[in-house]
Amino acid sequence: MADEVKLFGVWGSPFSRRVEIALKLKGVNYEFFEEDLSNKSALLLKYNPIYKKVPTLVHNGKAIAESQIILEYIDETWKNSPILPKDPYERAQARFWARFIDEKLMPTLWKVFWGCEDHDKVKEEAKEHLETLENELKDKKFFGGETVGLVDIVGNFIAYWVPRIQEASGLVLLTEEKYPKLYQWSHEFENHGDVKVKLPPNDKLLAYIKSRLEGVSTSK
Amino acid sequence: MSESRDVKVLGVWASPFVMRARIALNLKQVSYDFLQETSFLTEKSELLLKSNPIHKKVPVLIHNEKPICESLVIVEYIDDVWTSAPSIFPCHPHDRAIARFWAAYIDEKWFPSMKGISTAQGKGAKKAAIDQVIEGLVLLEEAFVKSSKGKPFFGGEQIGYLDIALGCFLAWLRVSEKMHGVKLLDQAKTPGLVKWAERFCEDPAVKGVMPETDKLLEFAKILFAKMRANLPK
Numbered sequence: 001m002a003d004e005v006k007l008f009g010v011w012g013s014p015f016s017r018r019v020e021i022a023l024k025l026k027g028v029n030y031e032f033f034e035e036d037l038s039n040k041s042a043l044l045l046k047y048n049p050i051y052k053k054v055p056t057l058v059h060n061g062k063a064i065a066e067s068q069i070i071l072e073y074i075d076e077t078w079k080n081s082p083i084l085p086k087d088p089y090e091r092a093q094a095r096f097w098a099r100f101i102d103e104k105l106m107p108t109l110w111k112v113f114w115g116c117e118d119h120d121k122v123k124e125e126a127k128e129h130l131e132t133l134e135n136e137l138k139d140k141k142f143f144g145g146e147t148v149g150l151v152d153i154v155g156n157f158i159a160y161w162v163p164r165i166q167e168a169s170g171l172v173l174l175t176e177e178k179y180p181k182l183y184q185w186s187h188e189f190e191n192h193g194d195v196k197v198k199l200p201p202n203d204k205l206l207a208y209i210k211s212r213l214e215g216v217s218t219s220k
Numbered sequence: 221m222s223e224s225r226d227v228k229v230l231g232v233w234a235s236p237f238v239m240r241a242r243i244a245l246n247l248k249q250v251s252y253d254f255l256q257e258t259s260f261l262t263e264k265s266e267l268l269l270k271s272n273p274i275h276k277k278v279p280v281l282i283h284n285e286k287p288i289c290e291s292l293v294i295v296e297y298i299d300d301v302w303t304s305a306p307s308i309f310p311c312h313p314h315d316r317a318i319a320r321f322w323a324a325y326i327d328e329k330w331f332p333s334m335k336g337i338s339t340a341q342g343k344g345a346k347k348a349a350i351d352q353v354i355e356g357l358v359l360l361e362e363a364f365v366k367s368s369k370g371k372p373f374f375g376g377e378q379i380g381y382l383d384i385a386l387g388c389f390l391a392w393l394r395v396s397e398k399m400h401g402v403k404l405l406d407q408a409k410t411p412g413l414v415k416w417a418e419r420f421c422e423d424p425a426v427k428g429v430m431p432e433t434d435k436l437l438e439f440a441k442i443l444f445a446k447m448r449a450n451l452p453k
Contacts, residue, residue, distance in 0.1 A: 065321060072320065088300035089286055089297070091296070091297070092293050092300075095290070095296065096289055096290055
């Protein structure tokens with residue numbers, strides 16, 4: 001039976017793009033449904049009734065939600081080009097760092113860029129978390145070693161979105177000077193053949209971010 | 221067996237997250253040293269700070285001197301390492317994804333709503349918090365019916381990943397029921413989970429690690445008093 005793979009997502013969402021990157025790395029064909037988040041499709045609501053969010057993957061009629069869970073599903077279903085290591089300890093480490101990015105680093109970065117209370121304190125936290133991730137990278141090309149792995153894919157926001165948010169806002173945390181390894185990694189990641197084609201176009205994303213930031217500042 | 225030569229769990233008896241690691245090891249019949257943080261509320265041990273420098277939290281599994289942190293990551297690790305014993309995860313990738321989905325829901329939505337009952341100020345807020353927990357349990361009841369397919373546990377014939385993810389909170393759930401005089405797990409709304417809870421707590425892998433409700437209730441009173449004392453005025 002031919003595999004039927006559908007992905008409900010949005011062009012500008014790092015979470016949605018994570019899934020696209022993983023499917024591309026594995027050479028899996030899929031049908032993409034661009035959602036209008038202000039007017040969600042009946043199909044999305046059917047396939048993800050609990051959270052009603054993107055990305056949602058539907059494989060042969062069965063739905064999977066939450067980007068990290070989708071990534072694990074993709075790795076377990078299509079065994080070529082693995083994104084998780086084989087060794088149990090290394091797998092646990094990959095899962096740990098993927099969680100760290102989503103539960104600690106991304107939320108603080110998000111608050112810093114879009115504005116929050118105790119801004120200076122949150123900024124310091126974000127810098128600490130970036131430092132932690134910098135130290136974890138060590139001398140590896142990717143977090144996954146020689147190849148793009150789970151942590152790299154989950155880190156897509158840092159590699160691609162953060163530099164553009166920094167450009168649009170003028171608020172700069174991630175610099176080559178302070179985080180040379182992360183900086184280098186972000187270039188390797190962005191330019192990886194399978195990743196490159198699955199990232200949002202630079203100009204379009206930059207324009208979108210600028211408009212969002214203007215919306216935030218004028219509403220204050 | 222060589223893999224079991226050096227297995228330690230850093231934790232505290234009252235933590236549901238620590239319980240997850242212990243239940244998983246028990247299911248695999250792996251013996252381990254349980255190293256308790258004795259002054260957990262006030263001071264963390266050097267071993268904990270060294271093993272989990274990022275989060276400084278329990279549980280930590282230390283296997284052959286290597287630390288693994290985050291309770292659900294630990295449970296997956298245990299299942300990955302001790303493969304000869306019954307599997308904690310379902311076989312099929314989609315079933316695995318469903319189990320992970322609900323475990324994430326429990327940690328990100330349901331457990332915070334449980335904590336919300338204790339921090340709610342005023343009758344109205346408290347009732348709203350309780351209603352939210354029950355709503356979550358109703359969703360989990362549906363998940364149980366779908367997942368178990370008529371068998372005793374989310375995992376089927378045996379305790380699995382999702383049983384562990386939810387079951388670890390049962391003692392705290394009972395404490396909450398006693399403290400606030402409510403029924404959270406209720407025969408009318410969540411009949412499947414009521415029976416499942418009894419079976420879960422009776423399971424040999426769980427019995428020795430699930431705290432007694434009264435002991436936990438006393439601990440909870442002290443804990444909440446300390447938390448209230450520390451709240452900014």
